[in-house]
Amino acid sequence: MSLSVAENELITHVGPGTPGGAMMRRYWHPIGFASEFKGRPIRRRLLGEDLVLFRDDQGKLGLLTLRCPHRGTSLEFGHIEDGGLRCCYHGWLFNTEGNILQMPGEPPESTYKDRIKQKSYKLEELGGILFAYLGPEPAPLLPRWDVLVRQDGVRSMAARVMHCNFLQAVENSVDQHHFKWLHRTPKTRFWSEEKLTSDAFEFGIKATFTRTVSVGSFMTKSFFLFPNMNKVGYHLNEDHPAAFAATHEGYEALRWRVPVDDTNTMHFTLYFAPIVDGKVSAKVPKDQQAEGLGDSVLGKYRWDEETGWIARGDQDRCAQESQGAIFDRSGEHLGVSDEGVILLRHMFKESIQAVQNGADPVGVVRDAGKNKMITIVPGEIQVP
Numbered sequence: 001m002s003l004s005v006a007e008n009e010l011i012t013h014v015g016p017g018t019p020g021g022a023m024m025r026r027y028w029h030p031i032g033f034a035s036e037f038k039g040r041p042i043r044r045r046l047l048g049e050d051l052v053l054f055r056d057d058q059g060k061l062g063l064l065t066l067r068c069p070h071r072g073t074s075l076e077f078g079h080i081e082d083g084g085l086r087c088c089y090h091g092w093l094f095n096t097e098g099n100i101l102q103m104p105g106e107p108p109e110s111t112y113k114d115r116i117k118q119k120s121y122k123l124e125e126l127g128g129i130l131f132a133y134l135g136p137e138p139a140p141l142l143p144r145w146d147v148l149v150r151q152d153g154v155r156s157m158a159a160r161v162m163h164c165n166f167l168q169a170v171e172n173s174v175d176q177h178h179f180k181w182l183h184r185t186p187k188t189r190f191w192s193e194e195k196l197t198s199d200a201f202e203f204g205i206k207a208t209f210t211r212t213v214s215v216g217s218f219m220t221k222s223f224f225l226f227p228n229m230n231k232v233g234y235h236l237n238e239d240h241p242a243a244f245a246a247t248h249e250g251y252e253a254l255r256w257r258v259p260v261d262d263t264n265t266m267h268f269t270l271y272f273a274p275i276v277d278g279k280v281s282a283k284v285p286k287d288q289q290a291e292g293l294g295d296s297v298l299g300k301y302r303w304d305e306e307t308g309w310i311a312r313g314d315q316d317r318c319a320q321e322s323q324g325a326i327f328d329r330s331g332e333h334l335g336v337s338d339e340g341v342i343l344l345r346h347m348f349k350e351s352i353q354a355v356q357n358g359a360d361p362v363g364v365v366r367d368a369g370k371n372k373m374i375t376i377v378p379g380e381i382q383v384p
């Protein structure tokens with residue numbers, strides 16, 4: 001059931017002109033936080049394309065290819081003024097659509113500026129996150145996931161880069177069995193009667209992991225949202241025998257694994273704690289929007305002396321990066337517990353095929369009536 005080298009390439013390569021890249025371009029992807037704008041443009045790389053993000057002096061969001069069409073200087077060093085972004089080198093002025101408003105140095109009657117256009121993409125803000133769309137028109141709607149739009153709770157966010165192909169991180173979303181081993185506590189080894197399920201649903205895959213401990217059987221339910229998100233919510237207290245070390249004690253997390261290019265991935269996390277009976281139900285981790293997109297060092301993972309194990313925040317990154325820059329799946333040996341991973345890869349291949357046939361891939365949202373708020377409820381329950 002391992003993949004051929006060609007199949008592996010198909011689902012891991014996302015640059016311009018690749019079939020996987022064409023499919024991934026049919027979705028909105030987080031690219032930064034609105035609070036990162038401090039009067040200057042921001043440089044980012046998404047799906048193998050170098051880009052500049054800016055907010056013009058009217059507050060309009062712009063997303064353009066990075067290099068100035070004049071002589072290639074990076075527009076990240078430009079100045080926001082006169083209704084656009086002005087290149088630092090010779091002052092060409094671009095608006096958010098990529099039109100050139102001014103071309104200093106050319107004769108006033110010249111139409112040269114009207115014959116050149118910088119490539120521009122759509123950029124929208126929702127819940128403090130900036131989302132980019134690099135695909136063809138008509139663009140689908142930016143999905144309004146509940147935790148992005150709910151007003152009855154507290155949100156916090158963080159983002160950092162990890163240094164491997166995005167699909168390794170994405171596969172982790174449906175690989176429930178790793179909870180027990182990678183996120184181990186002294187008690188997880190003794191879980192018994194484990195049962196895993198993975199089922200396709202409208203937006204991706206619903207996955208469950210049931211296990212039995214001394215005080216009963218517990219089921220964790222989480223959702224993989226195609227092509228690169230997952231939504232989790234854990235409720236067991238960390239010293240509970242059925243809890244694992246990623247247990248979040250009452251808040252939900254929505255995560256995106258966004259390809260920078262084929263060997264780097266932006267990992268965005270949004271935490272949401274609802275207000276229940278007038279009280280915020282859980283303490284969310286510290287908000288890190290102001291710090292923008294953080295980085296990590298490939299091969300360096302913190303060690304927790306107290307638990308004698310890889311430190312909690314680095315466990316998943318350690319497992320995923322050490323699979324290799326782009327994991328060669330032609331040499332793996334899948335087992336029964338990899339059912340979710342197999343289903344996920346199948347969905348990737350189907351969605352790439354759908355785009356090649358001119359159809360929408362899995363989970364694209366175009367119905368505004370259904371997009372007021374998309375509610376997805378993960379959790380942990382005791383089962384009989």
Ligand code: FES
Pocket residue numbers: 068069070071072073087088089090091092
């Ligand atoms: S390189 Fe940008 S204006 Fe000359």
Ligand SMILES: [Fe+2]
Pocket residue numbers: 172178182183246316
């Ligand atoms: Fe994990």
